[in-house]
Amino acid sequence: NAQLIIPTNYGFVTGTTIKTNSLTQFAYLGIPYAQPPINQLRFEPPVPVKSWKGVLNVTQYQSSCPQRLPIRFTDSKSPSSQINEDCLYLNIFTSNPSNVANMSVLVYIHGGGYVLGSGSQWQGQILAAHENIVVVTINYRVGVLGFMTSGEEDSARRAIQANLGLLDQSLALQWVKDNIENFGGNPDFITIAGNSAGGLSAMYHLVMPSSKGLFRGAILQSGPYGTIPSYIKSGTSMPDTLARAKISFQQFSSLANCTKNTTSKIVECLKTLSVQQLLNIQSTLRPRNRILTSPVADGNNVQEALHTAIPAGRFHKVNIMLGTTLNDGYFRLPSMPNAVTGIPRQNFISTTNNSFPFASQRVKLSIQYRYTNWSNANSPISNRDQYGELFNDFVFAIPNIYYADQLSRFVPTYKYIFAHRTSGTWQPSYVKVAHTMEIPYMLGYPLDKPSEYPSTFNAEEVTLCRHVLSYWGSFIREGNPTDLRSPIMWPKYTQDTRQYLWIAPNFQIKSNYLAANSAFWNQYLPQLASQT
Secondary structure (H helix, E strand, O other): OHHHEEEEOOEEEEOEEEEEOOEEEEEEEEEEOEOOOOHHHOOOOOOEOOOOOOEEEOEOOOOEOOOOOOOOOOOOOOHHHOEOOOOOEEEEEEOOOOOOOOEEEEEEEOOOOOOOOOHHHOOOHHHHHHHOOEEEEEOOOOOHHHHOOOOOOOHHHOOOOOOHHHHHHHHHHHHHHHHHHHHOEEEEEEEEEEEOHHHHHHHHHOOOHHHOOOOOEEEEEOOOOOOOHHHHHHOOOOOOOHHHHHHHHHHHHHHOOOOOOOHHHHHHHHOOOOHHHHHHHHHHHHHHOHHHHOOOOOOOOOOOOHHHHOOOOOOOOOEEEEEEEOOHHHHHHHHOOOOOOOOOHHHHHHHHHHOOOOOOHHHHHHHHHHOOOHHHOOOHHHHHHHHHHHHHHHHHHHHHHHHHHHHOOOOOEEEEEEOOOOOEOOOOHHHOOOOOOOHHHHOOHHHOOOOOOOOEOOHHHHHHHHHHHHHHHHHHHHOOOOOOOOOOOOOOOOOOOOEEEEEOOOOEEEEOOOHHHHHHHHHHHHHHHHOO
């Protein structure tokens, strides 16, 4: 089929077709965008792929980047359910692979806390078909292979550069910009989106020099998360710095028995280890050492921290859509002992205190007080849910509001809260409207669910999905989520009105989300911490 053979700047590719709701989609799965980051290229910035001769068969997903198995929502018969260091591939879904189609493009960046995930976990064919856009999903290096840095101050002398996984994403975006026209995409109408670590990544592309000009809109779903200025002032969070990353690198090297007298020799030694050895050391260190696998402002590829760059307007000006689910942070609960039956009061107090190791005692007490349900303070269920609220606010909701406030000063910004719990969800009932619950709706899963995805959807959710598709699709095409199909007009978010879209079967426009809790974190705690 001639329509399936497409030229790229590196050689020809041939794909496959997928039927979705009787619409034929063309899929190009596992296109290499970089040379395999193996052997001497391990721990190095990604290098553009070499040209190939003949026609490259791109009809199945390629391996996922090294991480712990199993990889959720992948087909066990596909290479994507397995790991391999040779993993820098992308996938394209398009209804019309011709260079005159000129469709808008979405590049979706998977989440997984920078240690898990794969471009093949989330499938783009249904969104592509229903919204007439080209959807691209990407793999990028995760864990220490993607985010550990040797941490020297001078980037020219740094043995392992910081943020390699973000550089992978940036190179994939450049590949899309340069090649997507042949697949029916308009290179000037690229939007980036991601959930969780993918949403935080999309935010980093707003400040990365290498990503400038590669996209014209960004959708930040349950990301950005993490540090904001008020957290630093109140001592509830420490910014990730190169100095801290360097200490983690040294701990990693000594566990790897790679203690040498120069960092370049240490890295030579680390290049000889097996993938499994690296993963084992990572899992030993990571619980207390998130920076080992996190992006960091390094003065080079990420020139400054998001919490100083964004409020100062030092970012690429593109339209923004962002939001969280109602209970994003509850995903922390299943990993706690006896989460189903709740957590005793004493555990609530100790867990809360341990969550803020850098805070003063009175800041910790204030947080306990604010997040206790005083009408039922000794109920284990109540304490469990209140810890979920605390984790949700601190990690997701409050940073999301802060960045909505800051971004909206410079660019058109649209904020949502996803407030519907899927009827047939795979997630336990006590996580409520859980982390990732919006993703299947923006990808169209209720209309034609991929067999690898375990949730089921009812008729009301099919309708909800059509509306979500129309908002996301309109934003991807026009930079504005409202179009003629919208059930309700979605207004811009501003610091004055703080209006946002409540996404549920009864769509509403609401304002001032979590106003009291925002004031607690952003005003009260920093003031309290500054009192002597």
